[in-house]
Amino acid sequence: MPTPDFIREIRASAGHQLLWLPGVSAVVFDDEGRVLLGQRADNHRWALISGIPDPGEQPAAALVREVHEETGVDVVVERMVSVRSGKSVTYPNGDVCQFMDLCFRCRAVGGEARVNDDESLAVGWFALDALPEMTDYHHFRIKQALADEPTWFEPMSGG
Template identity: 90%
Template structure:
């Protein structure tokens, strides 16, 4: 994932230390019930489409933009699926980040799935019974997007 200019500016003074960053992701379905995935260029793994909102950008607008930029697919957000803090990640260049992921369910309304930028090696629609290897967190978000349950979040514990 290319580093947004505003993060590059922060890194110029913060170095590689941990940055707490917003993130958005989308479980995008087409009319056949297939889910849109991209094979990431940075780690070669299949994943839901995700990205970082620009300063001042609303999360739903950011996820629509990210889906279009990365895959050529136009989508509309249907609902919020989950809000979850991820684990600390160290990138090959030494940068350390932790993302707060805001995940949305979305529906494709136009465009053709294709590699649309340098962030993906491949892009495609997958039937739910024929998904490529994904992390548990990807499976979790897909499952949540398929339910009518309220938005998922980690409950607060007292004590």
């Protein structure tokens, strides 16, 4: 995903130090029960659609915007699936980030899946029994979106 302008402004004074950032991701289903995925331009891997909310933007609104910007698909957010803080990532330019991912289950309500910006090489709908190779965390979020369970979060350790 391209770096938002507000993060570039922060980096101008913060340098490469760790930035802790919100992120949103979507498990989007169509009427046939297929899931929407994008093949990322930065690493060529298939993934759920994700992005970074703008300052002051509500997470669900950010997700609706990101899905449309990246895929041309219009969605309605149905519920939160999971909340997870990932490990820090160091990018090739030396920037370090850690994301708090808020994942939502969404339903497609319009548009047509297509590469809609330069963040994806391909976009498509996939049957659950024909998903491309993805990380375990992508599979976990899809499983949670299909389950009739409360929002998943990492349990506290210790006590």
